[in-house]
Amino acid sequence: MADRAGRAVSGWDAALLRGALADSFRKLDPRAMARNPVMFVVEIGSALTTLLWVRDLVSPGPGAPSPSFTGQVALWLWFTVLFSNFAEAVAEGRGKAQAASLRGLRRETMARLLTDGREETVPASSLRRGDVVVVEAGGIVPGDGEVIEGIASVDESAITGESAPVIRESGGDRSAVTGGTRVLSDRIVVRVSANPGETFLDRMIGLVEGAKRQKTPNEIALHVLLSGMTIVFVVACVTLAPFAIHLGLRPSVAVLVALLVCLIPTTIGGLLSAIGIAGMDRLIRHNVIPTSGRAVEAAGDVDTILLDKTGTITMGNRMAYEFLPAPGVAASDLAEAAQLASLADETPEGRSIVVLAKQEFGLRGRELAPLDAHFVPFFAATRMSGCDVGRRVIRKGSADAMTAHVSALGGGFDSEVEQSVRAISLSGGTPLVVSDGPRILGVVHLKDVVKGGLHERFERFRSMGLRTIMITGDNPLTAASIAAEAGVDDFLAEATPEMKLDLIRREQKRGKLVAMTGDGTNDAPALAQADVALAMNTGTQAAREAGNMVDLDSNPTKLLEVVEVGKQLLMTRGCLTTFSISNDVAKYFAILPAMFLAAFPEIAPLNLMRLASPESAILSAVVFNALVIVLLIPLALRGVRYRPLGAAALLRRSLLIYGLGGLVVPFVGIKLIDVAVNALGLVRGAGS
Amino acid sequence: MTSQSIVQVVAFFGAILLLTRPVGSFLDRALNGGDHLLKRPLGWLERALLRVCRVSGGEQVWTTYATSLLAFSALSLVVTYLIQRLQLWLPFNPQRLGPVDPALAFNTAVSFATNTNWQSYPGETTMSHFTQMAGLAWQNFTSAAAGIAVAFALARGIARAGDGQGPGTIGNFWVDLTRSLVYVLLPLSLAAALAFASQGVIQSLSPNLEVTTLEGARQTLPMGPVASQEAIKQLGTNGGGFFNANASHPFENPSPITNFLSMLLIFLVPAGLTHAFGRMAGDSRQGWVLFAAMTILFLAGAGAALWAESAGNPILAAHGIAPGAGNWEGKETRFGIAASALYATVTTDASCGAVNSMHDSFTPLGGLVPLFNIQLGEVVFGGVGAGLYGILVMAILAVFLAGLMVGRTPEYLGKKIEVREAKLAMLYVLAFPLMVLGFAAWSAVVPSGTSSLANGGPHGLSEILYAFTSAAGNNGSAFAGLNANTPWYNLTLGVAMLVGRFWMIVPALAIAGLLAGKKSVPPGPGTFPTTGPLFALLLVGVIVVVGALTFFPALALGPIVEHFLAATGKVY
Secondary structure, eight states: OTTSHHHHSOTTOHHHHHHHHHHHHHTTOHHHHTTSHHHHHHHHHHHHHHHHHHHHHHSOOTTOOOHHHHHHHHHHHHHHHHHHHHHHHHHHHHHHHHHHHHHHHTOOOEEEEEETTEEEEEEGGGOOTTOEEEEETTOBOOSSEEEEEOEEEEEOHHHHOOOSOEEEESSTTOOEEOTTOEEOSSEEEEEEOSOTTSSHHHHHHHHHHTTTOOOOHHHHHHHHHHHHHHHHHHHHHHHHHHHHHHTTOOOOHHHHHHHHHHHSOHHHHHHHHHHHHHHHHHHHHTTEEESOHHHHHHHHHOOEEEEETBTTTEEEEEEEEEEEEOTTOOHHHHHHHHHHHHTTOOSHHHHHHHHHHHHHHOOOOOOSGGGTEEEEOOOTTTOEEEEEETTEEEEEEOHHHHHHHHHHTTOOOOHHHHHHHHHHHHTTOEEEEEEETTEEEEEEEEEEEEOTTHHHHHHHHHHTTOEEEEEOSSOHHHHHHHHHHHTOSEEEOSOOHHHHHHHHHHHHHTTOOEEEEEOSGGGHHHHHHSSEEEEETTSOHHHHHHSSEEETTOOGGGHHHHHHHHHHHHHHHHHHHHHHHHHHHHHHHHHHHHHHTTTOGGGGGGOTTOOSOHHHHHHHHHHHHHHHHHHHHHHHHHOOOOOOOOHHHHHHHHIIIIIIHHHHHHHHHHHHHHHHHHHTTOSOOTTO | OOHHHHHHHHHHHHHHHHHHHHHHHHHHHHHTTOOOTTHHHHHHHHHHHHHHTTOOOOOOBHHHHHHHHHHHHHHHHHHHHHHHHTGGGSSSOTTOOOOOOHHHHHHHHHHHHTTOOOOSSOHHHHOOHHIIIIIIIHHHHHHHHHHHHHHHHHHHHHHSOOOSSSOOBOOOHHHHHHHIIIIIIHHHHHHHHHHHHHTTOOBOOOOOEEEEOTTSOEEEEOOOBHHHHHHHHHHTTOOOOSSTTGGGSTTTSOSHHHHHHHHHHHHHHHHHHHHHHHHHTTOHHHHHHHHHHHHHHHHHHHHHHHHHHHHOOHHHHHTTSSTTSOOOTTBOTTTHHHHHHHHHHHHHHTTOOOOSBOGGGSOHHHHHHHHHHHHTTSTTTTSTTHHHHHHHHHHHHHHHHHHHHTTSOOEETTEEOOHHHHHHHHHHHHHHHHHHHHHHHHHHHSHHHHTTBSSOHHHHHHHHHHHHHHHHTTOOOOOSSBOOOSHHHHHHHHHHHHIIIIIHHHHHHHHHHHHHTSOOOOOOTTSOOSSSHHHHHHHHHHHHHHHHHHHHHHHIIIIIHHHHHHHTTOOO
C-alpha cells in the first residue's frame, strides 16, 4: 500500500493528534461513555468529585480536605477519562485518514453503459448491479464487477499499492475488477456486481473508519469480566465508608472516589477499544481487508491452516532438476538434446531445462534458425514437443507418450530408463523422457520447486500450535514428497472442491478452527465454510465475497501475518488486563494508609513507599493511574510483540513482564510522582 | 514455630496426601456408577431408595438439575424449621426444651440446609435430641451430599464432550444425592462415629447428668448422641457442634487423637474430589494441579497462623509474662498452640467451621488467617463439593486470563470459555463480596448491628466481618464476641447463607450445562496446559488476588489496624 495515501499517515501526525484531542472531549458524552462501563464509572466519579470541589470552594466544611486537593483529584480523574478517549480517538484517527484518501478514489467518473449494444455515457454513481459497461485504455473502472468480454492490463495501485499492472480477462480466475482502478490497455466489457455504496471501496472505507465496528466475542467476555470487577470494587469502596464511620472516622468522599478509580481496571478499560481498532488497522497495514472484527479475532484461534500447493507452497511450475541419461549415453548428450528440444519452448518447464543445461554442462542457448531446426510445439494429442534439426527428430514428453513415439519408430525402452522414470515418479517428480529418433537418450527429472523460506515459516506455524495441511490435485506420491520437503504437517492429495469442503467440516467437527486462502470460483464454498477465509484480490468476485478477508497483495502466505495479528490482539488485551489488576496492590498501599493515617498513626509501616503526606499519596496514585493510560497508548496501538513460543513459555513470559512488572512498576511510579508533587508544592505538606 | 508444630503439619498433610488418590478414585466410581467396594453390600439400598422415590435416574440438563436441588433444599429447610418449632411435642426431648424462636429457627434451618452450620444458639440448651438427630444431623448428611452432587455435575460438564448443539446433560441430581449418601457419607460416618466413641466421645440419649465433683460442687453434665453427630459434622464439613463449645468440648473432642482424626475427616472428601475430577477429566494431573494450588494456600495459611500464635501477645511479652510461650488465650491445653492453630486453618480452609479454640482470642494476625481463608472463597479444599466447584470456577477465571495472554480464546480442558461462561463466573464471584461487605457495612452502622458487639474499635469490626464472611462462605465458624442470636443477625446472616450457597450453586450448574454442550477441542501446542506448576501458581494468584483485592480495605480497618495497634499496646 506504499503508494496509497493511507500509508503516508504516520501514527503520530500532528494534525491527527489535534483531531484526536478534539474527539476525546466529544467522546465525554455520557451516552457514548456508557458503552464502556469501567470508564463510565470513572466519568461519574469525576463529575461527583468536581461537585464536591465546588461545594468545598463555596462552603469549606470542617475537616474536609482542602479545595485545592479535591480540585486536583477531580482534574486528574477527568484526565483519566480524557486519556482513554484520546487513545480511542488516535486509533480511529488513523483509520479516518486512510478512509479519506480512499474516498478520493471514489471521485465522480463517467461510465459507458452498454444497453442492447448501444453505448450511453452515464455517471458511475447511477450504475446498478447487473449493468454492463465498457472500459477502454485510459478509462477508470466505474464499479466492482466481472469482466465478461476481452482482456486488459489494469493498474490497481490505487487499491493495492502494487504499481505493476495486472491482467484482467473474461472467464477464469482473473475476471474480477475493482471500481476506481485504471485500465491501461485494450478494452473490456464489465458486468457491474455491486450497487453504489456497497462496493469494495465503500466497504473498505466503512471498515477503516471504524463506523461499523462491533465488539467482538472475546472483547465482550472481557468487558463482562472488567464490569464484574468494577462492581466488586464499587462494593469494596462504598462499604469502606460505614466501616470507617464505625470506628469514628469521617472518610472523605473525594478520597473514596479516588480509591475506587484507582482500583477499577481503568488501564485496560480505557485502552480496550483502542486495542480492537488498532488490531484491525494493523491488518489493513498488511494490506488485508477484513470484513468483520470477528474474523480478526478468530484468526488468533485458528488451529488448522489449509494451503493450496500451487502458488502458495511451490512456485507453481515444475523445474528441471537433473539429467538421468540412458545406459551408454553421455549426460552431456542428453542435456544437449533436451536443450535443443526446449530452445523454442516458452513454457517454464522448457526454459528451466535450458537453464539447467547451461548450469551443468555450460551449453549456451542457440538460435534455432541457423541450425535449420524446426520447432514442434506441444499438442494435447501427441503430448510431446521437440524439434527437428536436419534429420534428427528430437522429442521430449511423458513416459507413456514417448513409449508410443519410439516404438512407432522401431525403438524401445531400456529397463534402466524405466527404473529412472519410476524412481522420479516415486519421489514426487515428473519424468520427461528425451529421444533422438528411435533412441531413448534418458530422462529429465522435473521437480516442483518449493518456495524458499517456507520451511521456517511452517516451523513458525507449528510453534504457534497450528497444523498446516497442503491441498493439491497431485497424486498422493507427489503430494507426500512435496509435503515433506515444504515441511507441512499433512496433505490432501487429488483434492476436489468437495474434498476440500469435507476436510474443513471434519476439522470443525473436532472443534478446530480452520483458515484457508483461495482465489478461484471453485474455492468459494470452502471459503464460505472456513472460519478464517483469506480471499486473493486477484481472485474471482465469488471467492472475494465468500471470504471474510481479502488480501490486496494476493499473497497466500499472508495468512501467517493474519494469525499473528489475531493473536496479538488477544494477547494485548490479556497482558494489559493482568497489568491493570496487579497495579492495584501498589495503589492499595498508597491510598489506604493515607486514608487512615490521621486516625491510626500506628499504621505508618503500611506506607511502604514512604509517601510524603496523605494528600500527596492519594494524588500521586490518581496521577499515576491516569498517566499509565497515556504511556500505554503506543503499546495498545502497536500490540504486544508476538513470539512463536509454546503456550506455556509465552504465558510465563507475559506473566513475568505484565504480572510481576505490574506489581512493581506502580510502586516506583507512584513514589516518583509523589516526589514531584511535593517538589512542586501541589499539596499541603506532611506537617500541616 | 516449634519443631512440634512442623511435625504436626507434616503428619497431617502427609496423611491427606496418601488418602487423596484412593478416596478420589472411590468417589469417582461411587458417584459415576462404576464398580467399587461398597457396590455389592449397599447397592440394594441405592436401588431401593431410588425406587421408593420413583426416580428414573435419567440424565438431566442443568436447569432440571438445579430445580431438583433447589426443591430438595427448600423442602429440607422447611422441615428443619418445623422440627425446631415443634420439638416440644416431638420425642427424644428429655430436657423438655421449648419451641425455638422463629428467627433463630429460620437462621438454624438455613444454616444447616446450606452446609454452613452457623450456630446462633448453644446446642445443649436449645435443641432436643430429636432436633439434633432428625433435623440437624439429617441436614449434615443431605447438604453435604448435595454439595458433592454439584461438584460432580460441574466436573461432568467440563469433562464431557458435547455436540455443540446447546446445553448438554450433567447427571441426575437424585442419583448423585443418593449415591453420595449411601456409598460415601453413611458408611464413612459410621466408621468415624465408632472411632470417636472408642476414644471417649459420648453417644447417649440420656438426659443431663447431675454430678458432684471432687470439691463437692454440683455440676450438670449435658449428654447426647454426640459421636454420630461429630462424625458427619467433620466428614460433611458442616461444623455445627452438639455443644456450644463445639470441638473444644471434651465430650466432642476429648484427645489429640480425636483432634487429628477430626482434621483428617474435614479434608478427606474435599481432597479426594480433586482426584475424582482428574479421573473424570481423563488426566489425573488435572486433579493434582488443583490439589497443588490448594496445598500452597493451605500451607501458607497454616504457616502464618502457627507463626502468629507461637509469637504470642506482644503486650504480655512486654510485661515479661510467659515470654516465648505463645498465645494460649482461648486454647485447650490438651491440644496446645500448634494443634489449635492448625485446626483453625483446616476448619476455615474447608468450609467446616468446627472450632477447637476460640478464634476471637487469636492474635490479630492469627485471627486474620481463618478470616482470610474463608474470604478466599472456601476453595482451599473447601466444603465437600463446594471446594471443588469453587476452585473450578476460579480455574475458569484463571484460564480466561491465561488464554488471552497466549493469544487464544480461553479454553479449559478443550472447552471454550466465552461470554456466557464469563458472565456466570462473574455472577458467582459477585455473590460473596456483596453479602459479606454489604451486610457487614450495614451492621457496622445500625444500632441493631452494633449493640451485639462485645468489643469496640477494629476488633468489633473484625467480629462483624467474620460473622458475615463465615455465613456467606457457608463456613459456620464463629469468631465469638458477637451475640448473633438477635432478630437482626439471625435474619441477615440467614440471607447471607442462602445467597452464599445458592447464588453460587446455580451459576456453577449453569456453567456445567453450557460446557457440557460444547465440543471439546483436542489440546495442541498452542493451547495453554492446565496441568503444570505454572498453572497451579496462576490459579493461586487469581484466588489470592480476587480475595485480597476485594477484602483488603475492610481487613485493613479490622485485623490489620488492630495488629499495628497491639504492637504499640492498644487493645480492644
